[in-house]
Amino acid sequence: MLKVVHYINQFFANIGGEEMAHVPAELREGVVGPGLAFQQAFGGEAEIVATIVCGDSYFNENLEKAKTEIIEMVKKQNPDLFIAGPAFNAGRYGVACGTIAQAVKEELGIPVLTGMYVENPGADMFKNSLYIVSTKNSAAGMKDAVKKMAPLALKLANKENIGASAEEGYMPNGVRKNFFDQERGSKRAVNMLLNKLSGKEYVTEFPMPDFDRVAPNPAVKDVRKATIALVTSGGIVPKGNPDHIESSSASKYGKYDIEGVMDLTEETFATAHGGYDPVYANIDPDRVLPVDVLRDLEKEGKIGKLHRYFYTTVGNGTAVKNAKGFAEKFAQELKADGVDAVILTST
Amino acid sequence: MVKEIERAGIPVVHMCTVVPISLTVGANRIVPTIAIPHPLGNPALTMAEEKVIRRALVERALKALETEVSEQTVFEK
Numbered sequence: 001m002l003k004v005v006h007y008i009n010q011f012f013a014n015i016g017g018e019e020m021a022h023v024p025a026e027l028r029e030g031v032v033g034p035g036l037a038f039q040q041a042f043g044g045e046a047e048i049v050a051t052i053v054c055g056d057s058y059f060n061e062n063l064e065k066a067k068t069e070i071i072e073m074v075k076k077q078n079p080d081l082f083i084a085g086p087a088f089n090a091g092r093y094g095v096a097c098g099t100i101a102q103a104v105k106e107e108l109g110i111p112v113l114t115g116m117y118v119e120n121p122g123a124d125m126f127k128n129s130l131y132i133v134s135t136k137n138s139a140a141g142m143k144d145a146v147k148k149m150a151p152l153a154l155k156l157a158n159k160e161n162i163g164a165s166a167e168e169g170y171m172p173n174g175v176r177k178n179f180f181d182q183e184r185g186s187k188r189a190v191n192m193l194l195n196k197l198s199g200k201e202y203v204t205e206f207p208m209p210d211f212d213r214v215a216p217n218p219a220v221k222d223v224r225k226a227t228i229a230l231v232t233s234g235g236i237v238p239k240g241n242p243d244h245i246e247s248s249s250a251s252k253y254g255k256y257d258i259e260g261v262m263d264l265t266e267e268t269f270a271t272a273h274g275g276y277d278p279v280y281a282n283i284d285p286d287r288v289l290p291v292d293v294l295r296d297l298e299k300e301g302k303i304g305k306l307h308r309y310f311y312t313t314v315g316n317g318t319a320v321k322n323a324k325g326f327a328e329k330f331a332q333e334l335k336a337d338g339v340d341a342v343i344l345t346s347t
Numbered sequence: 348m349v350k351e352i353e354r355a356g357i358p359v360v361h362m363c364t365v366v367p368i369s370l371t372v373g374a375n376r377i378v379p380t381i382a383i384p385h386p387l388g389n390p391a392l393t394m395a396e397e398k399v400i401r402r403a404l405v406e407r408a409l410k411a412l413e414t415e416v417s418e419q420t421v422f423e424k
Contacts, residue, residue, distance in 0.1 A: 018384075057383045060365050092383070095368060121368040214350045216375035216420075217358040220412045228409075231359075233348060234386070280385040286401065287388030293402045303409065313348075327351030335355055341412045342352050343405070346363035347383050 002046035002157045005077050006035045007070070007084040007100055009093045012139075013053040018277040021092075023055035025066055027073045034142060038083065041150035046157060050077050056092035057276070059099070066096075067103050074104055081157035082108075086115030086145040087122060089137040089317045091275070094122030101130050111156040115145050118171065119320050127171040131156065134171050137317065172207075226340035229307035231330075233315030233323075234281065234288040234347040235273030236264070245314055247274030253313035253326040255333075258306070263292040275316030276347050288345055307339050315346060349374040360408045360422075362386060370419055376411040377421045380404060 010020045012033040031039050032051040039048050052073055059066045074082060082104045084097035094116040101112040115133035116123055123132055133152060135145040148169040155162060162168060164177040181188065188205070195202035220226050237245060243254045261268075264285035271281040271288065286292045294306045311330045315323065334342065350373045352359040361374035364386055369377045380386035387401045411422045 021383075061382055091368065092365065095365065099367075121371055124371045125367060212350070213373050214353040214375070216416045216418075217353060217356060219415045220358055223409045223413055226412075228412075231348065231352070276384040278384070280388060280390050283390070284388060284394070284397075287385040287390075287397070290387045290401050290405050292398065293387075293405045296402070297405070297409075302406075315348075323348050324351055327348035328355075331352045331355035331357060334352070334357055339357060342357055342359040343408050343412075344349050344352065344359055344361050345380070345386055346361065346369070347386055
């Protein structure tokens with residue numbers, strides 16, 4: 001029987017949500033939470049001998065320490081396979097799954113597998129070095145994820161030959177796999193073209209690489225004369241969230257006037273973000289959007305001016321397309337308003 | 348959002364705790380912060396002490412904006 005160690009976060013271990021994201025790594029014997037579905041899918045071929053549970057914030061804020069602790073736990077179990085997640089669209093969880101899977105693979109030489117949604121930041125970071133199964137964007141997709149991950153996990157543990165990404169369900173990793181297709185190339189190409197011309201769906205066999213990088217702008221000459229604007233993905237809004245920005249998967253952003261506001265307080269501002277423990281930001285929203293300090297610097301002449309409006313949204317499972325759209329729009333306003341530079345804070 | 352602001356021609360500094368995400372997304376000027384739920388504060392300190400730290404981080408961000416960079420740069424100090 002193959003031995004598997006499974007890594008999950010505090011949420012899937014039923015310890016708690018964001019208020020428990022600080023819990024350190026712990027090892028539990030046997031199956032916890034989603035491990036049960038994997039165990040069933042393995043059909044007696046493999047057993048989850050231990051589950052490592054770690055808070056998402058603990059992992060990301062104590063990267064090296066958490067890595068060392070977890071590697072030690074995995075090593076003691078001497079497993080045939082390490083599975084992390086799936087993390088769906090949970091950003092910190094995805095980064096944790098990718099980071100720890102990579103470390104286990106490199107330091108212990110054990111096959112590893114993880115799964116997440118394609119827009120999870122962990123996907124771009126690790127898809128070229130790990131097998132990452134592409135999942136749906138929420139835990140509602142668990143069944144589907146397990147169905148794809150379990151067979152690939154067994155193949156990896158048995159050191160079988162792994163097929164192309166399209167067959168096995170992992171994210172393309174840039175490694176070319178040769179195989180004989182049932183139809184010859186010319187026929188496939190014509191079919192693709194016909195589909196394209198008639199507006200039907202088709203799948204390219206040669207996707208163009210996506211290098212979306214923007215070159216840095218020249219530096220600000222003198223911040224003492226500059227107008228600085230604040231932007232955040234940390235969800236700071238006037239108390240009561242007047243525009244009803246969603247706590248996750250935000251479909252909009254807010255623009256708020258802070259003329260005359262010297263300090264963000266518990267009475268006047270709060271966070272709308274549902275992806276981190278809001279207690280600290282609600283007590284003092286300056287901890288996310290530093291208006292108090294920028295006002296001091298403005299008074300002392302160390303910056304020209306704090307821009308009259310700040311822009312805010314919730315960066316929690318928010319589609320990249322939406323975030324891009326928000327900023328495309330408000331960046332033009334910032335330019336038109338003569339803003340010289342932006343400080344963007346993220347949680 | 349960082350990238351779109353940069354693309355519009357406005358220099359931007361990203362203040363965040365999980366620097367690897369910022370690097371993956373493509374921010375060019377990055378200032379690492381304290382913790383995910385309170386990037387610019389530390390509830391273990393008094394409000395006055397916190398403000399000193401917050402100011403230091405914001406001043407580092409302003410310095411980053413005044414610094415010419417040719418590639419992604421993390422301003423650790």
